[in-house]
Amino acid sequence: MPDGSGAARLGVLSRPGCVGLCEQCRIRGLAVCRALEPQALDELAALATRLELPAKKLLFDEGEPARSLFTLVEGVVKLYKALPDGRRQITGFLLPGDFLGLAHFTSYAYSAEAVTEVGLCRFPREGFLRLLERHPALERELLSRASSELAAAQEQMLLLGRKSAKERVASFLLSFARRQAMVGRELVALPMSRNDIADYLGLTIETVSRSIRAVEEEGLIRLVDRHHYRVVDPDRLRRAAAAG
Amino acid sequence: MPDGSGAARLGVLSRPGCVGLCEQCRIRGLAVCRALEPQALDELAALATRLELPAKKLLFDEGEPARSLFTLVEGVVKLYKALPDGRRQITGFLLPGDFLGLAHFTSYAYSAEAVTEVGLCRFPREGFLRLLERHPALERELLSRASSELAAAQEQMLLLGRKSAKERVASFLLSFARRQAMVGRELVALPMSRNDIADYLGLTIETVSRSIRAVEEEGLIRLVDRHHYRVVDPDRLRRAAAAG
DNA sequence: CGCGTTTTTGACAAATATCAATGCAGGTGG
């Protein structure tokens, strides 16, 4: 079952500290250890440039020629589309292990911006596409991820089209906690601003703020501070999210 | 640029009457004439079962084991997800040439139902996946389509999260007309019910009805009858759709 | 032609957005 989180439900979630430690994972994010033979892995590694960017840095903008593909190694990235008058819709938050930049056309269909400091691997489009042709396994992995993204996108459409504000917030808090595999006691980090959450859920910051408070007052979560929470009652949170 | 129509902006739009006429197109919908070598095409054809279904027939239901993949040859299909209490979100309308049933997991992530009478090709999952392994070109075609779907899904998230009722309706009328390549004088068929349009746009039927009327009264479209319209002023319609 | 279904229209209600303060926290400079 997809969990509606917008990206990366692939079991490739980040293990902090893995980067630079595990030789196999040196190009993180491509589920490389799982899906690729060592040779393809090496070729990928040869292609990659390592990149560190500060929070709020724009990786690329909607409409710009798609020259690069990336895997996220560290931190959080948001993807979004905007209307001419400035209204924005965030279409997903990416966590370490996620892939971005696959454009069907020659330009990006969305913008990507670092939410926190991020570490990335950058692949030049041309080289990556050539590699793809030589390694069907890589192509299969991408297709698998794209299907998975598509399922998440559909879940998000259901949220945006049919859920109430409180249900949206509950869904988000639940699925974000799940992605960090921390539904139990663990503290969940919420690095993005209320504004980003609002733009992800199709609400205003005020409504997000009020809805988070409502969910907390019912005892479904506990807000430790503005950017950390615990899921107190996963079952009731799931019901509050209108999750099937 | 994606047009937000939810599926099939691949130039594989239907040419009425092609089915059964053109030998190459006998398995329509896989962009077969474009992307595949003749041998793969023949193998695909050998795998396919032809299917005719009446309107309102359920092809498959969310959660059901994904035993088949389909290409739509004739008619219109809707894909949707539902909440336990019955609220529904239609995630896309499929036109001839479109592909459906690619499940990342072993069960379908959404339901599919015939809007009109439909003609389909059905492929058993197992055989199709084996074929996929032998024909990287087919895999590439699917990846290309999945990327394209993803872009459309993101466009739809923008619509659902950030557009007003009138903008949603204008966007829908415009992109549906474009998909039928009929932005000019031509009559656009709108085979689905107001209810389906509402469930696609995240609105109620009443709001859809009023918004269509508003768009018509401004002279952007002309409603011939409930299920046919003409785009009168594409430019102003595009602006009303808040399209960038 | 009549009946069930879908669509449109209207009056009203509810959810969420908007506008306006206020509060809080982290960073900076005195």
Next chain:
DNA sequence: CCACCTGCATTGATATTTGTCAAAAACGCG
């Protein structure tokens, strides 16, 4: 070290949009 500043978040009062409920109209089918 503290006070202030700045940006983000919360809270409150009100406005707007869209949803809900009810009825009439149009359509499609026997």
